[in-house]
Amino acid sequence: MASISIRNVRKSYGPLEILKGFDLEVADGEFVVLVGPSGCGKSTMLKILAGLEEATSGIVRIGDRDVTDLAPGDRDIAMVFQNYALYPHLTVAQNMGFGLKMRGTPADVIARRVADAARILDVVHLLERRPRQLSGGQRQRVALGRAIVREPKAFLMDEPLSNLDAKLRVTMRAEIAALHQRLGVTTIYVTHDQIEAMTMANRIVIMSHGEIQQIADPDTMFRRPANLFVAGFIGSPGMNFVKARQLEDGRHAVLGQAVTLPVKAATSDVIVGIRPEHMLLGAGALNFAVQPTLVEGLGSEKYVYFDIPEESRMSVPATDDGRKAGRLIARLMNAGPVRLGEMLTLSIDPALLHVFDPASGKAIH
Amino acid sequence: MRASALQQAFLYAGVILTCAILIFPIYWLVVTALSQPDQLRQLPPNFWPAEPRWGVFAKIFEERPILLWLGNSALAAIGAVSISMVVSVLAGYSLSRFRVRGGESLGLFILTAKMLPATLLVIPLFGIFRTFGLIGSMWSVIFAHATLIIPFTTWMLKGYFDTIPRELEQAAMVDGCSPLGALFRVILPVSAPGLAATALYGFVLSWSDYAYARTFLTSAQGNWTANLGITTMKGEYISNWADISAASILVALPILLIYLFFERYLVGGLTAGSDK
Numbered sequence: 001m002a003s004i005s006i007r008n009v010r011k012s013y014g015p016l017e018i019l020k021g022f023d024l025e026v027a028d029g030e031f032v033v034l035v036g037p038s039g040c041g042k043s044t045m046l047k048i049l050a051g052l053e054e055a056t057s058g059i060v061r062i063g064d065r066d067v068t069d070l071a072p073g074d075r076d077i078a079m080v081f082q083n084y085a086l087y088p089h090l091t092v093a094q095n096m097g098f099g100l101k102m103r104g105t106p107a108d109v110i111a112r113r114v115a116d117a118a119r120i121l122d123v124v125h126l127l128e129r130r131p132r133q134l135s136g137g138q139r140q141r142v143a144l145g146r147a148i149v150r151e152p153k154a155f156l157m158d159e160p161l162s163n164l165d166a167k168l169r170v171t172m173r174a175e176i177a178a179l180h181q182r183l184g185v186t187t188i189y190v191t192h193d194q195i196e197a198m199t200m201a202n203r204i205v206i207m208s209h210g211e212i213q214q215i216a217d218p219d220t221m222f223r224r225p226a227n228l229f230v231a232g233f234i235g236s237p238g239m240n241f242v243k244a245r246q247l248e249d250g251r252h253a254v255l256g257q258a259v260t261l262p263v264k265a266a267t268s269d270v271i272v273g274i275r276p277e278h279m280l281l282g283a284g285a286l287n288f289a290v291q292p293t294l295v296e297g298l299g300s301e302k303y304v305y306f307d308i309p310e311e312s313r314m315s316v317p318a319t320d321d322g323r324k325a326g327r328l329i330a331r332l333m334n335a336g337p338v339r340l341g342e343m344l345t346l347s348i349d350p351a352l353l354h355v356f357d358p359a360s361g362k363a364i365h
Numbered sequence: 366m367r368a369s370a371l372q373q374a375f376l377y378a379g380v381i382l383t384c385a386i387l388i389f390p391i392y393w394l395v396v397t398a399l400s401q402p403d404q405l406r407q408l409p410p411n412f413w414p415a416e417p418r419w420g421v422f423a424k425i426f427e428e429r430p431i432l433l434w435l436g437n438s439a440l441a442a443i444g445a446v447s448i449s450m451v452v453s454v455l456a457g458y459s460l461s462r463f464r465v466r467g468g469e470s471l472g473l474f475i476l477t478a479k480m481l482p483a484t485l486l487v488i489p490l491f492g493i494f495r496t497f498g499l500i501g502s503m504w505s506v507i508f509a510h511a512t513l514i515i516p517f518t519t520w521m522l523k524g525y526f527d528t529i530p531r532e533l534e535q536a537a538m539v540d541g542c543s544p545l546g547a548l549f550r551v552i553l554p555v556s557a558p559g560l561a562a563t564a565l566y567g568f569v570l571s572w573s574d575y576a577y578a579r580t581f582l583t584s585a586q587g588n589w590t591a592n593l594g595i596t597t598m599k600g601e602y603i604s605n606w607a608d609i610s611a612a613s614i615l616v617a618l619p620i621l622l623i624y625l626f627f628e629r630y631l632v633g634g635l636t637a638g639s640d641k
Contacts, residue, residue, distance in 0.1 A: 052535050073541035085532035089554040102541030150540075 002063030002153040002186060003028045004049070009058030011044055011210075018044050020210040022058070029184045031177075035197040036207035036233070042190045043158055045207075049188065050079050050156050062153055073102065078147035082159040084139045086131040092142050093118075093127040099150045110149075117145045120179070137168045144179065154186040161196065173199060194234050198222070206230050228361040231273050231354055237303065239354065240328040242312040244272040254353070255288045255312055263355050263364050270364065271314065273354030276303070276331035284347025293327070295338050304330045304338055398610035405606055421611040431615055433587070434594035439619070440503055441578075441590055442571035445510030449518050449567050450560070452511070457522030458548055462531070472523070479516035483576050486512065491580055501585035509577040514567040521566065525559030526552065565627055572620050591616040 004026040011019040019041045026032050034042040047053035049060055051072035060068045067075045078099070086095050096117060097110040105113075118124045121141045131139055140160060147155055160176070161169045177200050180187055191197055197204045198218045206213045206221065206229075214226035225231035225239075232238040244252040244261070246268040251258045254272050261270070290306035305327055313326040330346055338344065355364045397405060399417035425431055460472045490509050491500070499505040529552060537547035553560065578593040589597070595612050598605070 047535075050535075050539055052538065071543070072535070072538040073543075077539065079536065079539045081532040081536060083530055083532055085530065085536035087533065087537075087551055087555070089551075089557075098537075099540035102546075146536075146540075 004154060004186060004188065005059070005061040006045070006049065007059045007061075009045065009048060009060065010056045011041070011048060011053065012056045018210050019048075019055075022210075022212060024205060024212070024215065026186060026188065029186055031180050031187045031189065031200060031202045032205060033189045033191060033197040033201035033203075034205045034207060035191055035194055036213075037192060040207040041210040042192075042207050046079075046156050046158050046188060046190045050077060051075050076153045077156055078150045078152040078154075079156040079158065080143050080147050080160045082162050084131070084143040084163075086139060086142055086146070088131050091128050091130055092123060092134070092145075095131065095142060096127075096145045096149045099146065113149050113151070114145075117149045120148070120182070121145045136164050137172065140164060140172055141175075144176070148179070148183065148185075152185070154188065155180075157187065157189040159191050160189075161191070161193075169196075176200065195236060198234070204234075206233060208233075224363070224365060225273075225354065226363055228271065228273075228356050231356070231363070235275060235277075237276050237329045237331065239273045239275055241271050241273055241314050241356075242308060242328070243314055243358070244270050244355075245311070246270075254286070254350075255308060257286055257288060259286055259350050259353070261355050262351050262353055269358060271356040271358050271361075273356060274328070274348060275352065275354075276329045277333070278352045279330035279332070279346045279348050281332050281335050281344065282347060283345055284349065286350050287345055287347045289343050289345055290328075290330075291343055292338055292340055295340060300333065302332045302335050302338055304332055304335075304344070306330070306344075394610050394613060397607055398614055400607055402605055402607045418607070421608065422615060425608060425612050425615060429594065429598065429612065431591070431594070431612060434589055434591040435616065435619065437503065437588055438572055438591040438616070441506045441510060441574075442568045444503070444507035445514055445571045446564050446567040448507065448511040449514040450564055452515050453518035453522050453563065454548075454553070454560075456515075456519045458526050458552065460519070460523045461526035462534075472520075475516050475519055478512070483513060483574075487576060487580050490577070494581060500581055501588065503582075503588050505581035506574070506577050506590065509581065510571040510574055513574065513577070514570050517570065518563045518567050521563045522556075522559065525556055525563070529555060561627055565623065568623070569620060 004024075006022055006024045006026075009019055009022040010017070022041075022045055024032070034045060036042050044053060048055045051067065051070060051074075055068065058068070059066060062075055062077065087098065090098065093111075093114050096114045100110045100113065114127070115124070118127055121144055123138065123141050123145060126134060126138055126142070131142070134142065140163075143160065157176075161172050164172060173196060176189075180200075189196075189200065197206075198221075201218055203215060203217050204221050205215050208229050214221060214230045216224070216226075221230065221234050225234060228241065232241070242255060244254045244259075246252050247258055249258070251260050252270065252272070253259075261272070290304075292304045292306050294303075294305035296303040296305075307326050308328055310326070332338070356362065357364055396411070396413060398421055399419070400411065400414040401416075401418065404411060404414065456475070460468065465471075486509075490505075490512070494500050494505045494508070499508070533551055533555065534542075534544070534547035537551040538544065542550055573592070574590070575592045575596070578590045579596070582588050582590065582593060595609060595616060598609050598612060
């Protein structure tokens, strides 16, 4: 086990800058998740850490060693790939022992460590099979087994659950988290799925366009997002944003209602963020009437979509989930029947509103 | 339903016609080999000889050093394929995996070598081989066939390597392999069907050559390949086409057997990646 230090790592392909100065300190035994939309540079960063890509500049240290210029095999890390990357011509046992064999480990030691890992991952009965004879979940376990057999200083995981179906993903998510708790190995995990990030990480690094947007634990990331991007990315569905004009009495007009914002806004006009789950059905501190344009029932909860007046709309959507700028979502728990077109009264506690600077997009706390 | 049955009938008719067109020359070769030489030109033609000359094959073995010719052809093919595979594996892998300035143009340049007719290369190759004293030696056809095979096999293997996920060698490198180690320990074993198909294709290219053998080996009878040997059975005024056909069957037989034996690898190798 070891700490990991990444200092000012940059990566460019010609004029195209993929990573614009990445800095991260990972403590020994920590589980850090790099999350962000496709093309944000998270997988590139992981490959630089693994030695599979060369950084244009910057320093990578694993433990007390500068590994920036070392070959992947000399970094003492193990990697789990999105498509598992199991060697198809080798059996499960040979796959798991391959890394040790390459390092000249005696056969009896390899056999013992493979057996131990197989027991932990419950793949003992699969050891003589070939990868093509395994299901997706079994392949994923073997890929994890190949990583843990090596007893490396750190695990690097590149979207390891993306190829699994939704149900299996939930199971494997819990298994990886449990495995980390059991082994305590420093882990850097890349995903585009914010739910994986929120449920597994000690700390989340959220990235966009090659830049770190925020580094925080999941709770802080959700409660105190650093900017519009983080606020829109974390949470399911993402945060709603509306324009709020400052009134003469210092309060702000939020969806047509005069509200005292929970923070002292630096600018006169601000962007207000409302979490979909913070909207409640029925009257409360801050009420507004909406006309649902779409209702998605998920059993225990309903997603109610509604359009807002022109003056409250942002010019461009702040979230990348395909929502229109003028359309908001309320996530209503245990709501009764909600009919399209029928007026609803929703309420929100003004203390739960998030406030952002419209020019920089940064949160105002 | 009716249209579908009609479509199927057309499809079957097309398949049968195509097979007939492809098989007829082979069938006619067999008929020619088994017929009496004086019956070959009769009209209407005999579609099966009244008294097949089954002994013609034994006669060819007695009268001509056919085993020596076949051995030379095999030697040339094995030598050329061995050289070609070493070059093509490294070249195809590099073209598939490494992005270098001008790499794509280089790949296309390799292919243009194949677009030139073999006869165009005969003269410069003859000059080179004469300089190195290789004319009449088996090495001349081995090297010449390699120049013929390498462009094809390089592109075939590049296509095959393209279908293998990069993560496989990345995993091998994280596991402690060097890039070359990852190629030999992981990529090549995984590519076995593609390698077999490519090698077989190269073997067929070498086996079917006549022009290079005719140019470089004419003076050395002991090194004649099967195709070159067969053409010497053709006389200036009279040719025994029945015997020539029988010898042609004997020469085609090894390649046919190899095809039958490796057919599943060949088809697997050529269609690999089509499901990606």
